[in-house]
Amino acid sequence: MARIFLSYASEDRDRAREIAADLEALGWxxxxxxxxxxxxxxxxxxxxxxxxxxxxxxxxxKASITSRWVRDEANxxxxxxxxxxxxxxxxxPPMGFxxxxxxxxxxxxxxxxxxxxxxxxxxxxxxxxxxxxxxPAPTLIHTDRGETGADWRTWLSRPGSCARARTCWPWKPxxxxxxxxx
Numbered sequence: 001m002a003r004i005f006l007s008y009a010s011e012d013r014d015r016a017r018e019i020a021a022d023l024e025a026l027g028w029x030x031x032x033x034x035x036x037x038x039x040x041x042x043x044x045x046x047x048x049x050x051x052x053x054x055x056x057x058x059x060x061x062k063a064s065i066t067s068r069w070v071r072d073e074a075n076x077x078x079x080x081x082x083x084x085x086x087x088x089x090x091x092x093p094p095m096g097f098x099x100x101x102x103x104x105x106x107x108x109x110x111x112x113x114x115x116x117x118x119x120x121x122x123x124x125x126x127x128x129x130x131x132x133x134x135x136p137a138p139t140l141i142h143t144d145r146g147e148t149g150a151d152w153r154t155w156l157s158r159p160g161s162c163a164r165a166r167t168c169w170p171w172k173p174x175x176x177x178x179x180x181x182x
């Protein structure tokens with residue numbers, strides 16, 4: 001199940017609750033800070049949850065455009081390529097986020113048939129569906145001799161790959177050479 005991290009300003013909690021409930025009704029797992037357990041720190045939990053998410057949905061409003069937390073969370077989504085900005089007020093997003101098209105949920109009050117919400121759902125499906133059915137690309141590593149190649153550990157961890165490097169014909173020499181250096 002795809003995980004959506006919902007970022008918003010505390011002044012917009014009611015609107016965030018409504019959007020989260022509507023997305024959860026469609027089958028997505030939505031995490032937002034109302035699920036923070038007693039005794040946990042905001043920063044630690046938010047950092048953990050945002051890294052586990054498949055999408056960072058940011059609600060831009062009059063309050064959130066000035067929020068340092070919302071900007072930091074939006075920046076994390078931007079850096080990972082999973083940011084989905086949503087306008088809930090007629091505002092201009094902060095610098096650094098203005099060139100990214102934002103879904104328009106201005107005036108949204110739970111009408112899941114509204115054009116803005118339907119477009120948001122279509123955009124989320126397009127972003128989240130490929131993540132569920134494709135595997136991540138192998139990471140690249142650099143050896144001490146300047147060689148670059150796919151990390152053999154990534155290939156070995158994939159379903160259907162061989163369990164040991166010496167049984168993978170195309171990767172055998174590379175994996176053995178890297179294994180001695182790592």
